[in-house]
Amino acid sequence: MRYEGAIYRPPSEADSLILQVTIGCSHNKCTFCGSFKDKKFRVRKFGEIKEDIEEAKAYAKYIRKVFLADGDALILSQKRLLPILQAIKDAFPKLERIGIYGNTKSILNKSVEELKVLKDLGVGIIYLGVESGDQVVLDMVNKGTKLDDTAEAAKRVKDAGIILSVTVLLGLGGVERSAIHAEETGKFLSRIDPDYAGALSVILVPGTPLAEAVKKGTFQVPTPYQLLEELAIMIRNTNVTHTFFASNHASNYLPVKAWLPEEKEKTLKAIQYVLDRKDPALLRPEYMRAL
Template sequence: MDGLHYEGMIIRPPSEADSIILQITRGCSHNKCTFCGTYKGVRFGIKDEAIVDRDIDYAAKNLQFLRRVFLADGDALILPQERLVRLLQKIRTRMPWIQRVGLYGNAKSILRKSLQQLKELRDLGLGIVYLGVESGDPQTLRDIRKGVSREKMVEAGRRVRQAGIKLSVTVLLGIAGRERSLEHARATGSILSEIDPHYVGALTLMVLPNTELGRRVQEGTFEVLDPRELLVELREMLAHTHMSRGLFLSNHASNYLPIKVKMPTDKERALALIDEALKGRVRLKPEWMRAL
């Protein structure tokens, strides 16, 4: 065996760059979001357990310098509890030096797990769940076909936190277009306040041609925000976000203005920085440097 076994495109959060990536599933169990082109044409499936076992053996022998594991693809939490328990037990037994296991979980897969089941996974090493909220605006959630209500999103996020697992939430600047920009920003700040996650990653929409949203842009039925409008949206979102602690980040490669805000102490300073950028006194990232 020459390395870990991967099928198709593998994605992971930026914070998992130095993790062992074990592909447990192929694709995304939802795969209907209008803005996402990652798994178009890929039928969701769970990989054969024997293949995953061989990957764990390989990692145990060859990747001892890495301290974290990330379970890919788009929604590894969808696995039946018994399979996830076996998987985490194998990681703990064969790679006892691993400090944290992370995975993506959508609201539906989180809510399929009871609080007790999530605590069981936590006790076996699951340390962080990445949840794509995108927006707190009910209309925007329907428009992008997220497949879950605002209320269910809040319930899912809180359940992860109640289980003692760190929660990292992703939201999307620009996803509501020009028409609902401020409604999206305010409602997203509100939902982040309700969930109170450990981390927030505010990414900026990058329209892909192979998506429904890409077609809408071509047709002229969706207006993409310019950099200044995105800054206004970011400011409004942050102003309406009231977290008891944690980090609010907009330092992803897609963002025009990278910020890292320790909540709540750095919030006013970050708002002032955005105001300076809106006045043209802070240089924004050039378009050619932006990436997914």
Template sequence: MDYQGMIFRPPSEADSILLQVTVGCSHNKCTFCEMYKAKRFTIKSDEQIFKDIDYAASKYRRIRRLFLCDGDALILPMKRLVPIMERIREKLPWLERVGTYANTKSIASKSVEEMKQLKELGLTIAYFGLETGDDVTLKAINKGADSARMIEMGKKIRSAGIKLSITVLNGVAGRERSMVHAKETGRVLTAIDPEFVGALSLMLTPGAPLNKDHKEGRFELIGAEEMLQELGMMIASTDLSDGLFHANHASNYLPIRAHLPKDRDKTLKMINDALAGKIKLKPEYLRAL
């Protein structure tokens, strides 16, 4: 398999075949993220992509999932993406799921009918970085879309029958807007009603612009207890019809896996118990990206 640069994937794709069809991220402007700063966004050649699919077909017959890398594979035009999906279906017919990252720009580039076509070809789940539902914070972190656009694009991909896993980022609003961020994120999640929500806790990395803001006093990073308070408010503000809300990423202080709405009260009690010192939090040195 040909890989250019470091490859990132969602935690739930740990056991998937990683097929790199793009290099980098087409947006690549989020202030909290440095994952793709060293990469210029490019689309790999069909020749290389098909070669990697053929290699995967010969080597990974027991693997049932495939993830399209890098940060924004859905941005590919249909004339490029459809043959890739057809080749995957032809060469790896045993796959049960194909996933990709998605953002508002890449979702907007496809009609609902085109996304339904991709779904029929095997694209069954998309990972969508919301981060926050607070418009002030969305602008501050340079996500490139406001909450209304996030809701519109989230609903659009769901209407195509593609499962949606939304990532939210605790701590990204700083101390001043922490509770606003929590409540507004709950509002947007409720409006989209995804199948999955994954909550991460902000960790500042050297190459991220937000880290520079922190060092120069323009951004105030909240601590572990405030992260939990924020997470509790977010869960209390989120109404899903039947969704899995998990905060079991390595960056989180308290692992959570809750089906909403049925596990809401139990989960909020666990958070309150942790805040009261009845449950130990993950020590800082064990947190990771």
């Protein structure tokens, strides 16, 4: 297998074969993200991808999940994507699911019918970075998306019968928009009603515009307890039908996992317990936080 640069994958793809079908992120402009800054976006040649699949075939009996990297591999056209999915399907008879990162644009480039074709070829889950339900915050961090478009993209994924897993980012509105970012994000999660929602916390990546803004004093990262307040506001404002919500990522100060709405009150009480005590021993230490 040939990998170019650092490879990122969702935690739930830890046991997947990672197949790098694109290099970098086609957007690559979010002010908080340093993941693909060292890569110029390009699509890998089908021949190279096929060689990687052939190499992995030696382990075919163990491969049940495949994750397509990098940042938004779903940006590939159907013409490019279908042969890749077919080759994966042919190579790994025990395959149960293919996962892929998508963004609003890459999803909206496909109709529900086209997404259904992807599903028939094994795509079982699409990971979508929503980041915030506050349009002011999205514009501020140069996400390049409009909430109505993201809601439509989320709907298409669900209409195609593909699992929708989204991430949001605590602290992205800074201290100034902390409460509104949390409230609007909770409401937006309710609007798109994802199967999975993960809340990460902002970590400053050196060299990114957001890290520079902090240096200049134009952006202030909320304190750990302000981030916990955000988490509580966000959860309080969710009104979903059946979503697994997790903020157990290494960037978070307090790991939370809950089925919403079933465990909403219990979870809010647990967060309030930590907020009332303000005991640092109840939080993940700073040195253990990571992206």
